[in-house]
Amino acid sequence: MPNILLVGNGAREHVLAETLVRSAHRPRLFAYMKANNPGIADLSQEVRMGGYGDTAAIVDLARHREVDFAVIGPEDPLHAGVVDALRTAGIPAVGPSRSLARLETSKSFTRSLLEKYGIPGNATFRVFSSMTGLEEFLATLPEVVVKPDGLTGGKGVMVQGDHFHTKEEALPICRQILEEHGRVIVEEKLVGEEFSLQCLCDGKHVVATPPVQDHKRRFVDDKGPNTGGMGSYSCADHLLPFLRREDILAGIEITRQVAAAIRRETGEYYRGIMYGGFMITPTGLRLLEYNARFGDPEAMNILPLLETDFVDLCSAIINGTLDRLAVSFSSRATVCKYIVPKGYGLPKDHPDYRSTAARIEVGDTGKARLYYSSVDKREDGLYMTTSRAIGVVGIAAELAEAESIAENAVAALKGPVAHRPDIGTATLIDKRVRHMAEIRKDFP
Ligand code: AMP
Numbered sequence: 134m135p136n137i138l139l140v141g142n143g144a145r146e147h148v149l150a151e152t153l154v155r156s157a158h159r160p161r162l163f164a165y166m167k168a169n170n171p172g173i174a175d176l177s178q179e180v181r182m183g184g185y186g187d188t189a190a191i192v193d194l195a196r197h198r199e200v201d202f203a204v205i206g207p208e209d210p211l212h213a214g215v216v217d218a219l220r221t222a223g224i225p226a227v228g229p230s231r232s233l234a235r236l237e238t239s240k241s242f243t244r245s246l247l248e249k250y251g252i253p254g255n256a257t258f259r260v261f262s263s264m265t266g267l268e269e270f271l272a273t274l275p276e277v278v279v280k281p282d283g284l285t286g287g288k289g290v291m292v293q294g295d296h297f298h299t300k301e302e303a304l305p306i307c308r309q310i311l312e313e314h315g316r317v318i319v320e321e322k323l324v325g326e327e328f329s330l331q332c333l334c335d336g337k338h339v340v341a342t343p344p345v346q347d348h349k350r351r352f353v354d355d356k357g358p359n360t361g362g363m364g365s366y367s368c369a370d371h372l373l374p375f376l377r378r379e380d381i382l383a384g385i386e387i388t389r390q391v392a393a394a395i396r397r398e399t400g401e402y403y404r405g406i407m408y409g410g411f412m413i414t415p416t417g418l419r420l421l422e423y424n425a426r427f428g429d430p431e432a433m434n435i436l437p438l439l440e441t442d443f444v445d446l447c448s449a450i451i452n453g454t455l456d457r458l459a460v461s462f463s464s465r466a467t468v469c470k471y472i473v474p475k476g477y478g479l480p481k482d483h484p485d486y487r488s489t490a491a492r493i494e495v496g497d498t499g500k501a502r503l504y505y506s507s508v509d510k511r512e513d514g515l516y517m518t519t520s521r522a523i524g525v526v527g528i529a530a531e532l533a534e535a536e537s538i539a540e541n542a543v544a545a546l547k548g549p550v551a552h553r554p555d556i557g558t559a560t561l562i563d564k565r566v567r568h569m570a571e572i573r574k575d576f577p
Pocket residue numbers: 256278287288290292320321322323324327349410421422
């Protein structure tokens with residue numbers, strides 16, 4: 134019976150906890166969280182609370198409970214160096230060291246790595262630490278995207294046509310990013326359909342999980358501000374309606390080359406998740422970014438389908454033996470819809486902005502699975518905080534059925550909540566397929 138440490142407190146970690154405890158090895162789980170997640174607490178032998186920067190406290194729990202290995206859910210503890218601290222204490226982890234987590238925490242690291250090693254899929258880009266030459270570079274690109282060179286929770290990216298319109302308007306934004314973050318990345322704006330490809334990596338081998346499409350915008354029909362993700366779907370054939378098998382193979386090949394480049398560049402093996410945000414564009418598959426962890430919500434789509442024992446999978450990632458394990462996922466469709474407080478993601482002057490912390494009544498949610506994110510379990514029920522509250526997941530043979538399982542469960546959750554009813558519906562998916570048909574004109 135292995136002892137396992139899980140770090141993190143969101144719905145992604147709730148599904149990680151569930152997938153770990155259903156292992157035939159019957160592991161004992163110890164959770165380190167910055168806020169109490171009642172779903173994870175229920176599955177754990179012990180819960181310890183603390184900040185993710187306090188790596189000593191995390192190592193202390195791991196030592197005290199003699200854990201065999203740790204699984205790190207979110208990016209913040211990776212960036213704080215928790216994997217390095219655990220390694221010093223002789224405890225292996227699923228998750229990269231602080232240096233290798235630059236794959237996510239430094240967009241310039243990743244773009245430069247692709248450039249240096251001639252890996253396909255890069256965007257034209259340049260990194261600036263002052264305004265010198267910036268205006269001239271902007272002039273060389275038809276449309277641009279500007280981003281800080283660090284962690285921004287998916288909300289720091291400014292896209293021309295969306296967040297600003299002209300190159301002149303980009304200049305003060307770049308200046309502000311430089312003041313706040315010290316470095317700004319300017320890259321060509323890519324246009325196409327996005328998808329998430331979460332890959333497992335032991336440093337030498339890369340294994341893909343089924344592709345997922347996330348929905349970042351707060352409102353129906355992809356309107357409104359970007360959020361951490363309002364929901365996501367995956368299909369029974371392990372493709373997406375607008376994807377081809379070659380697109381997935383191209384994404385896996387890029388990820389393989391990046392894993393090899395990381396090894397050559399740093400001398401270290403990347404042991405953890407390489408989650409690529411890819412886009413199919415008129416010129417083929419392009420990389421938007423990597424994350425050094427599972428996606429939230431995307432983890433809720435793929436982990437419930439995992440047929441391989443997750444403890445064996447974690448061991449293979451740690452030991453560099455992923456090539457010897459048959460990794461499989463059941464052929465079913467999934468739809469995840471996040472329940473959020475009505476005020477989530479809204480600007481401060483919006484009338485619903487303040488309607489956040491409140492009680493949710495949980496009725497009959499049928500066959501759906503519920504994964505807790507920011508909720509508090511009190512004597513009189515579940516309370517939301519200010520962030521995404523519960524991930525509701527429908528799983529079925531067909532996408533339409535998975536969607537209706539999720540939608541019926543959402544209807545059974547009463548309170549000042551909101552969600553995106555369009556995620557996983559035929560109307561929204563048909564729109565994506567039509568968009569893709571236009572984009573693919575040049576490369577059938
Ligand atoms: P990132 O934090 O890099 O994932 O960016 C968040 C979102 O910004 C992505 O999901 C895209 O929708 C958008 N984005 C990032 N880079 C680009 C780009 N070069 N072109 C167009 N959109 C982008």
